[in-house]
Amino acid sequence: MTASYIALDWGSTNLRAFLYQQGECTAQVRSERGITRLEGTTPQQVFNDIIAPWQSLKLPVIMAGMIGSNAGWVDVPYLPAPVSLDALGQHLFPVSAALPAKAWIVPGICINRADNCNVMRGEETQLLGALHDSPASLYLMPGTHSKWVETDGSQIRDFRTAMTGELHHLLMSHSLLGKGLPAQQSAGDVFHQGLSTGFSQPDITGRLFEVRAAHVLNRLDKSAVSDWLSGLLIGSEVAQMLRLFGHQQSVTIIGNPQLTERYAQALSLAGVRWQAFDGDQAFQSGIRRIVNAMGD
Incomplete structure (x- = not known):
């Protein structure tokens, strides 16, 4: 395929579009659609709107993420793991609508x-880029639904999902824990205290109500x-996943700096070395490799 193309990272809540001309990213658009x-x-209407400024270039478009789910545009079949990420470019699903x-x-x-039912959409593209640019045996991709991914060379061997981000949102917005609270402020020391508690006592079901009791009794x-709740949940997640995947000397975190920093604190607490890899860079590197594979 030509080195000129359009790439869409189309998730549940956001959409990012990148224009590549002769292998260089020359423009990008971000949307909350x-x-x-x-x-x-419809997805097709959004698609047409997003690429409208670049439509005259008549470039091919590669999309990744939840747009390929049963809630998206087309329900694209999953590739079963273990699977080589280098093969992604040979399994692309064509969109047949008039575009x-x-x-x-x-x-x-x-x-x-x-013992494990799991799915991912979008993360596989970031992982492809990260595996070649920052090789590791275990990746952590924090987010609403965090992914922990075990790899071997270019192959995904296993992965797990932790709904930590969504749990935090649900508990703060729709449970007794968040009732009657003022605007929340950043409190790094409180986050770290919650982190230590969650890591040392990862079975936190019996401690969640204490989040409310602590502020009612003026201890928080x-x-x-x-x-505090964020630290408690992240600490628990990290402890459980490190136990599940066995002893790890190093973990590579793929994502935005804000979430990367929170999980980096948890890994440091666990005595695990970590390195961060930017999520946008991972996606763009992965898409480039997929496009190159299409041209083989």
């Missing part, structure tokens, strides 16, 4: 075993409840 925020429009450009969707990856500032 993820597949859960289409506001009455102003040829378009394909990158397939997600699944695990379907008695009401404006720092969010950071």
